[in-house]
Amino acid sequence: MKKELRFSHILAQLEKEKSVTFASLSLELNVSEDTIRRDIDELANLGLLAKIRGGAMPRSAHPLTFKDRIGYLSEDKERMALKAIRLLRNGMTVFMDSGTSVYTLVSLLPVAIELRVITNNAALIPLLGQYANIETQILGGKYNKEREILTGLLAVKAVEQFRADLFFMGVCSIDLQAGITATHQPEAELKRAMAAASLQVIALSDASKLGTQDPFAVCRLAEVSHIITERNADDARFEPYQKAGVRFL
Template structure:
């Protein structure tokens, strides 16, 4: 099998299985692990997958700009939002990370709920400002145009001063063995504080972000309290996350 044929085989397989093990690939392709390692590096360098120790995983390829993501997976995000609202109770303190899925959750909060919400997301602050029973704390800082959120030390300091009952974390990539990861240091720094200062960490995400990997670690999968997707909790793709002790909704 030529190198090009191996590369095609690897790309088809990873799109189907989402992650690959080097030893299994070597056996299937009938080549050495050294050859597979070189193939994975070339494909990783080309941005087609992410080479990791012992194999490869899908690279998160969702649009970076929030304007591009607003119209993606609308029905799935609504289903996630409806599940997420069941975690909210009167008089809770709730952190809202930025993102289109967390925006969908905020849009579904009933006006009857009495909550204190802390967020650095302009769209979420705008949504919640219209709810009479929401006490809103906005974490200001340096404005990031691509995410419509605030970033930097001022933002972090606001979150550091508060402890939350629930934290809804925007998900870039999530893997059961490598944890919750994000694309930039700036957003990761904020996500880490939200996780550290929350009793319950909620990863609310469409399933296309599962079993993918980004560059910067936010938290381990075992740190997450709830994983909420559009899928039924019994779906096979969710079982490795349940095995990490995460409650699946």
């Protein structure tokens, strides 16, 4: 079983129970207790649980409570977020835009991670504010109340002042020929600016969006470093994209 699936199972069990044990998880997941110990260690380092003798329990001391973290997140988006977190290193400058996948990623960031996050996503502000070592830069622009984002020329010009290590892009549609496209023109323009100002572009998208198109072009797939979905990288539906050089995590 893939690590992300084990992580999701462990977190789901902790949502239902006050604690879990290495032995019970080993039986449920059909892996060794040593594997479970390593998983628990990694989840503890991410701030998602607390280690106890023989197992783990929810970590209520985390700045975002366990209930808050799990209650609004689907397992698929958790799986994507855990993959994305592996790409982060302390000291990075990161663009993050709109979308529930990006929101989930922020919700599951390691407790003590040190980042500069630049975003147009107003919904992220309360979450980012919970992390002591994250510097948050909010882009200006026209505020969309319904989508809780800022867009427009002011936001695009602000992006041009930065150079980011990574851009975690929430994705509307992905197509082998059309590349990544967006539903709204102002969002497409801002995504293009963020991509141009980043060393790596990481597209966060559930697999159902593959083979779909929207009216406004964002970027070609050749400009994307990785696509992160909820599925394993060897999923058969990715094969045409992989043959074209697209990398999945």
